[in-house]
Structure formats: structure tokens, C-alpha cells
Amino acid sequence: MTFDKIYQYNFPTTIRFGAGASKELPDYLVKNNLLNPLIVTDPTVAQLGFFKSIVSDLKKKGISGQIFSDIHKNPVKSDVYKGSDVYDQTGCDAIVGIGGGAALDVARAIVLRINHREDLFVYDDLVGGDVYVTNDVPHFVTLPTTAGTGSEVGRSAIISDDVTHQKKILFSPRLMAKIVFADPLLTMDLPPFITAATGMDALTHNMEAYLARMPHPLCEGIGLQGIALIHESLEHAVNRPDLESRSKMLIASLMGAVAFQKGLGVVHSLAHPLSSLLDTHHGLANAVNIPYGMEFNIQGFEHKFRQIARAFGLKDETGKAVVNYLFELNSRIQIPHKLSAIGVKPEHIEPLADLAFADFAHPNNPKPVSREDFKELYLRAL
Numbered sequence: 001m002t003f004d005k006i007y008q009y010n011f012p013t014t015i016r017f018g019a020g021a022s023k024e025l026p027d028y029l030v031k032n033n034l035l036n037p038l039i040v041t042d043p044t045v046a047q048l049g050f051f052k053s054i055v056s057d058l059k060k061k062g063i064s065g066q067i068f069s070d071i072h073k074n075p076v077k078s079d080v081y082k083g084s085d086v087y088d089q090t091g092c093d094a095i096v097g098i099g100g101g102a103a104l105d106v107a108r109a110i111v112l113r114i115n116h117r118e119d120l121f122v123y124d125d126l127v128g129g130d131v132y133v134t135n136d137v138p139h140f141v142t143l144p145t146t147a148g149t150g151s152e153v154g155r156s157a158i159i160s161d162d163v164t165h166q167k168k169i170l171f172s173p174r175l176m177a178k179i180v181f182a183d184p185l186l187t188m189d190l191p192p193f194i195t196a197a198t199g200m201d202a203l204t205h206n207m208e209a210y211l212a213r214m215p216h217p218l219c220e221g222i223g224l225q226g227i228a229l230i231h232e233s234l235e236h237a238v239n240r241p242d243l244e245s246r247s248k249m250l251i252a253s254l255m256g257a258v259a260f261q262k263g264l265g266v267v268h269s270l271a272h273p274l275s276s277l278l279d280t281h282h283g284l285a286n287a288v289n290i291p292y293g294m295e296f297n298i299q300g301f302e303h304k305f306r307q308i309a310r311a312f313g314l315k316d317e318t319g320k321a322v323v324n325y326l327f328e329l330n331s332r333i334q335i336p337h338k339l340s341a342i343g344v345k346p347e348h349i350e351p352l353a354d355l356a357f358a359d360f361a362h363p364n365n366p367k368p369v370s371r372e373d374f375k376e377l378y379l380r381a382l
């Protein structure tokens, strides 16, 4: 690790973590005189028991709130516009995001839109739009209900164009939540498939962050500990969930998102095009690609793979052993080893390789990745 210039390290917001933390939401809102929040969620979570009980607890404290759940699985710009219209029309005074990465992304994009009324994609970070995020934003609170993206502590939202499905990134430190209520009880009934896919997303964040180029010992420590926690809990959380495994996964997913301010890498660049082209769930796309992407990274970074092997508790501390562990973990949580099993066909490889090479994540990969490398990795995984 060389410190060749001055780096900036940013750490997140206040986190209230633990079983029952979501019960603190009503008092927090009352204390801050926020009595009409826009509650942003997705249509599935809106029907779940814990969500209804949060809304009823809010009502008991005199907090009316407007529920907005009309969002897509991979959120689009019009979802954000509809949500901000509800905020305006009903005179809301705060935004509470309750859900997985998709709902929290929409909530965060609405936070931006309230006082920034140019076309939403003017603020796209990939074209330098973050400099226009200069106004105040509404009070923002997040409650994660999946253990995956860690979006609750994030400062960006991924929103797609309604027509082209191109993904845009809205980014600003202003878009961080003021407080996170991370309650593992909200994740107890996550179905096994979602637990597995989102959990592998969290593992990918921790591993890619640990390996990413930027010298950042704080995030490297968090990433390694996140890897160890996922090793201890993901299989349990999928196959025989209990509060301990759910708690470890929830904190590890949050740690992954803290760690990846250091950067992501080749696996996320392999995964993103699968979502934009084939609508594959983000976590599943990472899960299938991670053994192949990590194998690509071993050479030259054997010392880092030794640390990862230790975090996985492996006797054999080689990169190869880490890759074998990832395949075995996928088997144990019912994730396929091949892209063909999730709908990828040989004719998809060329367009996927173009998109992966154009993706924003891989410039932080520990070693450079060419378009040819992406093609080869997809072919190997097919």
C-alpha cells in the first residue's frame, strides 16, 4: 500500500442497530417535529406485516405519513417523479425509506428531486452532475429490509431511464440518511432466494472493496471483517435463519457499503450489464460471476487473497482455495455456477462485454480489465 497523495476518507451516518431498532422511528420523528413523512417502499414490502405495524405505530404517535410504493423492480425516473409529486401535493416534511436497495434508491432520488428541479439525469454523477447538487434536501431516514446493497448508508442512487433502461447514478454526500434504523427483525422472513442473492451482493461489496486499488486501511479492515461475518452467517440465514445469522448479515451488508467507498471492481462490472440487458437481480448477477471475477484477480494479489482465505477460515490460504470456497458457498445456498442457468445465451456475450467494459466499477479493480478479458470471463462463466 502506497500513499502517493492525500486521500479523503468519509464515514457514514448515525446507525441504530439491533433487534427492535425500528420501534424507535416514531419517537425519533416526533422529537424532530416531522409529522408528515413520505414513506417510500416497494409494492411487496408494503403488504408485509412488519411494514403495516410500523405504519400503525406511527399513527399511534400522531404521525400521518403518505405511503408511496408505486416503483419498479429496477427503478426508473418516472417512479421518482411520481414520488416527488406525492411529497409536494401532500405537504410532506421528511422522507423515510423502508425496503431493499430498490426502494431505498427511489427514496434517495426523491430526496434529491425535492429541491433540485432540473431533469433528474442532469445530476448524473457519471457526467459530473454531482456539482449541481447544491441545495438543501429533506430530512432522510432509512430502514433496510434486505441484507445486501447496504444502500441505507449509501450516498448514491441507481435510477434507469424509462425508455433506454440505461442506468444513471445520482450521487452526493447530501443524499446520505441522517439516521439509519437497522433492525434485523425486519429481515427474518426474507425468502431463501432473496437472502442468498442479496447476501452474495454484500459479500461481493466486501471482497471487491478490500481488493480495490485505493489505499484505504480503514475500509480494508471493515471489508475483511464483513467477509468473516458473512462466512459465519450467510448459509445459516438462507437455510435455517435465526436472529444471530440475520443480525450478522445485516451488519455485514452495511459494512460492505461503507467499505466500497474505496471502490468496487470486475465482478460488479460483469454483473451490471446482466441487470440492464436481461433484468437479472443485481445480487444474483454478482453471485454467479464472483468466483470467475475473483479468479481473474488472484495473480499479483496473492497476499490479499491470503487474508481473504483467513477471513473464510480456510486452511489452504491460496487464491484458488478462495475461488473453490465461493463455488461451494454458491452450491450451499442454491445459486447456480453458470450464467446459462440464469438465462444468458451465447449471443448475449458480445453486447454484455461492450457494456461491462463501459461500466464504472472496474477502473477501481486491483488490475486493469480489457474488453477481451470481460468476454473471456463471460465465456468461462457461460
Ligand SMILES: NC(=O)c1ccc[n+]([C@@H]2O[C@H](COP(=O)([O-])OP(=O)(O)OC[C@H]3O[C@@H](n4cnc5c(N)ncnc54)[C@H](O)[C@@H]3O)[C@@H](O)[C@H]2O)c1
Residues within 6 Å of the ligand: 042, 043, 044, 045, 048, 073, 074, 075, 099, 100, 101, 102, 103, 105, 145, 146, 147, 148, 149, 151, 154, 156, 157, 158, 186, 187, 188, 189, 190, 191, 194, 198, 201, 282, 283
Ligand atoms: N445505491 C447503491 O449503491 C446500490 C448498489 C447496488 C445495488 N443497488 C440497487 O439496489 C437494488 C437491489 O436491491 P436489493 O438487492 O436489496 O433488492 P430489492 O430491493 O430489489 O428487493 C428484492 C426483493 O425482496 C423483497 N423484499 C425486500 N425486503 C423484504 C423482506 N423483509 N421480506 C420479504 N421480502 C422482501 C422486495 O419486495 C423485492 O421483491 C437494485 O435496484 C440495484 O440497482 C443500489
Ligand SMILES: [Fe+2]
Residues within 6 Å of the ligand: 149, 201, 204, 205, 268, 282, 286
Ligand atoms: Fe452491489
